[in-house]
Amino acid sequence: MLNYRTEGPITAPPLLLGPSLGTSYALWDAVAPELSTAHRVVRWDLPGHGGSAADLIGAGATVGDLADLVLALADSLGIERFAYAGVSLGGAVGLHLAVHHPERLESLAVLCSSAHFNGEKPWRERAERVRREGMERLVESADARWFTAGFTVPRLVQDHREADPGAYAACCDALAAFDLRDRLADIAVRTLLVAGRQDPATPPAHLREIADAVPGAALVEIPGASHLAPAQCPEAVLTALRTHLDGGARRGMAVRREVLGDAHVDRAQARQTPFTARFQDFISRYAWGEIWTDPTxxxxxxxxxxxxxxxxxxxxxxxxxxxxxxxxxxxxxxxxxxxxxxxxxxxxxxxxxxxxxxxxxxxxxxxxxxxxx
The missing domain is CATH 1.20.1290.10 (AhpD-like)
Structure with missing residues (x-):
């Protein structure tokens, strides 16, 4: 089973967070605690990264293999449907889920990722080099690939250094074979794309390509962000995700008004204070957005x-x-x-x-x- 960490109430709507190649779930350290106030957040590690065993995948692995591991993790936690957000390779896993397992997703956020990763050749070459030489030479360029000049997160660089070379190479194989451009129009789940404007690995054009093809998708570009936006610009990422994830609250507010009437809800909203705001959000999101909308x-x-x-x-x-x-x-x-x-x-x-x-x-x-x- 993939290594994971959970935060937030077990009864809250579940949100799975996927990492980028070379990182652990620590990529979400500056964002996940805030998201966990309204969600059951589950962060997971790629095979051979963080605490996940390296032998969960092997040479010739695909993004579909990683998606199957994520679904197995969700099943083990009793999670049937969930919101999903992922960075780079983690975002590719989200796209695969949206195309091949749409019944499992409530919503999708794809950050600093792509529907293709510039062809097979560079990833096959990287996989071969890592299998031959290990991780150290690749780690030397991590900051330049991940962040803008002068910024770093030592914990993530250390994650990169400690990743298992064989599992890392297998993840490179998965990126080499990944191309969902011809299936993007099939994605029906509510989708957010987040691009770092200074991202050299998956520049904004890659996210724009997805946004243009996925019906109703929204695109947010974050100034000053490179490839690992949740680590470099956590406040901007948090704002984008909160806006995207509040679909349950919007749906709940609509049902609340239908059942209780506009006059009552308007009075409740008028009495809302910073002290009661989270409780009002809880009512709209959980009682009205989850329970009263259940068709059973x-x-x-x-x-x-x-x-x-x-x-x-x-x-x-x-x-x-x-x-x-x-x-x-x-x-x-x-x-x-x-x-x-x-x-x-x-x-x-x-x-x-x-x-x-x-x-x-x-x-x-x-x-x-x-x-x-």
Missing amino acids: LSRRERSMITLTALVAHGHFEELAMHVRAARRNGLTAEEIGAVLLQTAVYCGVPAANSAFATAQRVLAEEEAGPDGG
């Missing part, structure tokens, strides 16, 4: 369950809000009464008595209309 139950059924739970715990202010929501979700006054009568049996008569009083007030207000008559 209808909204009518969810309303009935919610009414029962609120009565059971005595949350009668919330109950009034969800009686209105139940009406929007198609329940009649008689059906709401039947639900509350059921709660009298299983939650107790006093709780049901208070619930009937709350529901009667709300239904009377609805019948009277906004003008009271």
Whole structure:
């Protein structure tokens, strides 16, 4: 199994982060902790890099082989669908997943990567050199390939030095054989491309080529960034990823408005403060964006369950809000009464008595209309 590190709540939406060739999951050190406030972040190491065993792949490996290892890791963690972001070779893995396993992806972010890596020859030559000479000579040029002049991250350079030559060469084989240009139009998942404007390995034109071919894709170019943008410009990468990943919050906010009504949501948003902002985001992203959008139950059924739970715990202010929501979700006054009568049996008569009083007030207000008559 690939070596990995997890951060963030286990119940949060999962986000897998893929590394660049020659690095470990430390590439994401400046970004992953911030992303983990709203996601279950899983960072993984390439074979022979960081803590991953070298024998997970061999000579002649493909990006598809690496993608299979990532899916096996997700399966072992009980993760069915996930957002994915990857750098360079890690980005190529994301593209492969989007083309060949779209049912597993919620969204895709491809950073400093390409749908092809300038042909087979340079990668075959690099693989042969590494198998013959080891990593040291290649490490000498790491800063020039990865960062702009005068910038370095010693931990990542050390990762490069310690990578297993055979596994590194096998990853070079994978890059040599990779070319998905003729399949980019098939990608249907929401996609973000991030380019470093000073990236010599995968310049912005490579990311623009993907953005132009993938329907609806967005492209962000980061000034001052070279090939390892998450390490060199973490704030810019974090901003781009947060904007991209908040699809669940947007979807949740739309459902929240449909169920609770614009007036209620507008009041809640108006009362929002920096102290409560993360809680409001949690409600929109998780309760409304994940649970209420699950098609297993209808909204009518969810309303009935919610009414029962609120009565059971005595949350009668919330109950009034969800009686209105139940009406929007198609329940009649008689059906709401039947639900509350059921709660009298299983939650107790006093709780049901208070619930009937709350529901009667709300239904009377609805019948009277906004003008009271």
